[in-house]
Every structure is written in structure tokens, then in C-alpha cells.
Amino acid sequence: MAEKALEVALVAERLADQTALLLDINPAGKVPMLVDNPTDTEGQDILVSGPFAIMIYLEETLPTRPLLGTTSPDRAHIITSCTEMLVGLFYEVVLPLLEQKVYRRLLRQGPPDTHVLRQVAQRLHTHLTKIEWRIVQQGCLVGETLTAADF
Numbered sequence: 001m002a003e004k005a006l007e008v009a010l011v012a013e014r015l016a017d018q019t020a021l022l023l024d025i026n027p028a029g030k031v032p033m034l035v036d037n038p039t040d041t042e043g044q045d046i047l048v049s050g051p052f053a054i055m056i057y058l059e060e061t062l063p064t065r066p067l068l069g070t071t072s073p074d075r076a077h078i079i080t081s082c083t084e085m086l087v088g089l090f091y092e093v094v095l096p097l098l099e100q101k102v103y104r105r106l107l108r109q110g111p112p113d114t115h116v117l118r119q120v121a122q123r124l125h126t127h128l129t130k131i132e133w134r135i136v137q138q139g140c141l142v143g144e145t146l147t148a149a150d151f
Contacts, residue, residue, distance in 0.1 A: 001058075003065060003067060003146065003151075004058055004062045004064070004065055004067075005064070005065065006058070006062065013031055015029065015031065025047060026047060026049050028049070030049050030050065031049075032049075032050070032051060032054060033047065033048065033049045033054075034047070034048040034049075034054045034057065034058075035047055035048075036048065036057075036061070038061070052079075052082075055067065055068065055148050056068070067146070067147050067148040067151075068147065068148055069143075069147065074143075077142060078142050078147045078148055078149050079148075081141060081142045081149045082148055082149050085127075085131075085141075085149070088127065089124075089127055092120075092123045092127070093120055093123050093124045093127065096116060096119070096120045097117075097120050099116075100112035100113060100116050100117055100120070
């Protein structure tokens with residue numbers, strides 16, 4: 001939000017204790033959420049849920065300081081990079097780590113497989129090395145200016 005010079009009121013929500021306010025705003029109880037009350041909607045709140053939806057909404061309503069590029073090819077490249085990073089980290093690092101450290105314990109399948117944990121550590125190292133290389137070479141993850149991929 002600061003990148004868009006937007007003043008916001010942040011509200012922390014514990015997903016385990018979903019409040020009535022959270023469920024009134026978003027019955028699915030998903031976060032993050034953005035509640036916008038633009039002057040041109042006659043007091044009608046606009047509710048946006050999910051990181052990508054919020055990012056696109058802010059890009060379209062606050063076009064200054066673009067974080068998704070200024071051309072369609074730039075935008076496609078930035079969104080592809082964001083998706084690849086998130087999906088890659090989730091399936092190659094987060095999910096196997098959860099399976100080994102949490103699910104195996106909950107399902108009483110014994111201790112984590114140390115071989116798998118070493119593979120996960122290597123994959124994380126590979127992802128972080130790639131991120132570091134991009135930042136050193138370009139100054140940012142995608143190109144030379146700050147974009148959504150850097151968040």
C-alpha cells in the first residue's frame with residue numbers, strides 16, 4: 001500500500017477466531033481483503049479479496065507508480081514471475097515441509113524423513129539463490145524497477 005502512496009487502516013484478524021465483522025465483509029473468511037469506499041460509488045463499499053485481485057484492483061484504480069508494468073508484455077512477465085515463484089516455492093518447499101513436519105505427526109506416521117528434509121532445504125537454497133542472482137543482476141526481481149514481483 002505504501003508503494004501506491006495509499007493511506008490504509010490495517011485490521012489484524014485471527015483466522016481461527018473469525019469475527020462477525022470479518023464474515024460480514026467476506027463470508028468466505030479469506031484474507032487478505034481490501035475494503036475501498038471510493039467517492040464515485042455513493043458510499044457503496046467495494047470488497048476485494050485475495051492478493052492478486054487486490055493488486056490488480058489497485059493497479060487499475062491508482063495507475064501512478066505502476067507495479068504491474070506499463071505494457072501488456074511487461075504485465076504478463078511480472079504476473080508469470082509472481083506465479084512461478086509462489087507456486088514453485090509452495091510445491092517444492094512448503095508442501096513437502098508440511099507433509100514431513102506436520103502431517104506425519106498428525107497421522108502418526110513416524111518422524112520426518114530426513115532425506116526429504118535435506119531435499120527441501122536444497123530446493124529452498126536453489127530458489128533463494130535464483131532470487132539473489134536476479135536482484136544482483138537487475139536490482140529487482142523483474143527488470144530494473146520495483147514491481148509486484150518484488151513483494
